[in-house]
Amino acid sequence: RTIDDLGALSGRTVLVRSDLNVPLDSEGNITDDGRVRASVPTLRQLTDAGARVVVCAHLGRPKGTPEQKYSLRPAADRLSELLGFPVLFATDTVGESANETVDKLHKGQVALLENLRFNEGETSKDDAERGAFADQLSHLADAFVSDGFGVVHRKQASVYDIAERLPQAAGQLVQTEVGVLRQLTSKPQRPYAVVLGGAKVSDKLGVIENLLEKADLLLIGGGMVFTFLAAQGYEVGTSLLESEQVARVRGYLADAENRGVQIVLPTDIVAATAFAADAEHEVVPADAIPADRMGLDIGPESATRFAEAIRGARTVFWNGPMGAFEMPAFAAGTQVVAQALVDATTSGALTVVGGGDSAAAVRQLGFADSDFGHISTGGGASLEFLEGKTLPGLSVLEA
Ligand code: 3PG
Numbered sequence: 001r002t003i004d005d006l007g008a009l010s011g012r013t014v015l016v017r018s019d020l021n022v023p024l025d026s027e028g029n030i031t032d033d034g035r036v037r038a039s040v041p042t043l044r045q046l047t048d049a050g051a052r053v054v055v056c057a058h059l060g061r062p063k064g065t066p067e068q069k070y071s072l073r074p075a076a077d078r079l080s081e082l083l084g085f086p087v088l089f090a091t092d093t094v095g096e097s098a099n100e101t102v103d104k105l106h107k108g109q110v111a112l113l114e115n116l117r118f119n120e121g122e123t124s125k126d127d128a129e130r131g132a133f134a135d136q137l138s139h140l141a142d143a144f145v146s147d148g149f150g151v152v153h154r155k156q157a158s159v160y161d162i163a164e165r166l167p168q169a170a171g172q173l174v175q176t177e178v179g180v181l182r183q184l185t186s187k188p189q190r191p192y193a194v195v196l197g198g199a200k201v202s203d204k205l206g207v208i209e210n211l212l213e214k215a216d217l218l219l220i221g222g223g224m225v226f227t228f229l230a231a232q233g234y235e236v237g238t239s240l241l242e243s244e245q246v247a248r249v250r251g252y253l254a255d256a257e258n259r260g261v262q263i264v265l266p267t268d269i270v271a272a273t274a275f276a277a278d279a280e281h282e283v284v285p286a287d288a289i290p291a292d293r294m295g296l297d298i299g300p301e302s303a304t305r306f307a308e309a310i311r312g313a314r315t316v317f318w319n320g321p322m323g324a325f326e327m328p329a330f331a332a333g334t335q336v337v338a339q340a341l342v343d344a345t346t347s348g349a350l351t352v353v354g355g356g357d358s359a360a361a362v363r364q365l366g367f368a369d370s371d372f373g374h375i376s377t378g379g380g381a382s383l384e385f386l387e388g389k390t391l392p393g394l395s396v397l398e399a
Contacts, residue, residue: 001169001397003045006143010050011107015141016042016171017158019150019377020057020075020112023360028074032360034369035150036078038377042147042171043083043110052105054140055079055112056093056158057148064120066092076112087112093119094136102140122157134161147171149178150356150377152393153384159393170397173377178394180352180374181385189314189350190216195306195337197222198320198357201245206387207319208252212261217313219264219306221298221322221333228253228265234287237271239295264309268299270323270330277327297323298333306333307340316344319354319383321361331365338362342371354386355379 006014018039023031030036039055046053062070076089088111090101101111116122121133134157138144144166146152151159152174162168170178184192194215196204201224211218220228223240230236231249256263265286271293272281283299284290298306303322310316318341322333338361341351353359354376362372369375376382384391 002175003042003049003145003169003171006145006167006169008049009046009143011052012143013052013054013102013105013141014046014143014145015054015056015137015162015166016046016145017148017151017162018042018055018057019148020055020072021059021150021356022075023356024074028069030074030078032363033078034359034363034375035377036075037082038173039079039147040082042145042173043079045172046145047083047108047110050107052102052107053110054102054105055087055110056116056137057112058117058122058151059115060117062115062117064117064123066114066118070115070117072112072115079110079112083110085109090114094133094140098140116156116158123154124157130157130161133157134165137162138165141166144168145171146393146397147173148393149174150379150381152378152391153381153389155392160396163393163396168397174394176374177376177378177382178385181376181382183350184315184317184352184386185214185388188214191313192315193217193219193310193313193317195219195221195310195316195318196320197224197322197334198355199223199240201227201242201249204320204383205245205248206389207383210387212252212255212259215261217262217264217309218256219309221266221302221306221337222320224320225266225298226295228263229286229289232265232287235289235291236295237289237291237293239289264306266298266302267305268301269295270297270299270333272296272330275324277329279329281329296327297330300332303333303336307336310337310340311343311347313344314349316341316349316351317354317386318352319358319379321357325361325365334361335365338365338367342367345371345373349373352376354382
């Protein structure tokens, strides 16, 4: 169901679940506003239709009680700038402030409620506790629009239970994200290359297993690559290593070979004396990382090989930086891979960047969202979608 299926909205109060989980610096400034921007089209559609719009969202992982550093107020300020009119802010989610704020909303106005996760019921594993919180939320509105794609993999009150309590629809962001990711899961144009990076291989096991059946090429970089190198029998020095996953990864390498899926690993690594921006570093062969060095980026030869493979693909999905990109000395691999995706986009390939970290990385490195086919706002959500898992926040909308 789309927003249009909710019927006339003028004067009706619509609760929107957005994903405004944005990175903040120590002074509370938003350092990447991608998710706030992505929430705007749905809010604009609702305000244009004359709805009274109540936005709810989370920030970080507070444990059910208010904490100033997790306040959503900065997101309310940024939303006001983007929408071009003031967004009201309620200092609680379902209490006095929320009730008063919603009561005074006019047609076409927007209010943002304080962090949902300041309430234990939001993330509770207990159905009754979550349901009770969803009941309270539902009393604020006449209809619900699910637009927080980044949280659809969470069975939480504002994502799942609420949709069983109000007339509901998927917002524009959820529709767009699902539409693009479906192109990756059903009949992607080939060659289909998947670039995986980031720190932990254990976060990516499900997606690797699923992709071994779907992709033609898997390019592996980032901290997780050292578990792959160890699986090939190489020493990895002091690099990140998940020893308990080595056997499993060895199994993937064998499985890939049997299926004719190419797993491309780096042949050179930028190895440093410490995890620090000014650490001494050098490029070493991937099979000869010195015992006292840690790999912090893929090397230039590997980056060139990765880029060639990406430029030759018709479909590319990328999740996870290739190195410690926030330090300039270790950003080159991520930069070269990002540029290759941009080139592939220009020559007509479908390119998708998934995940908060990768999205922040490409923006920090100076790329624009429009350089890519699609930048997903979902990290865990887009990976779980590609794993083929049932996502509670989507299945509840289809019920
Ligand atoms: C994300 O950052 O991926 C989403 O906002 C979900 O946040 P969570 O992992 O804390 O549930």
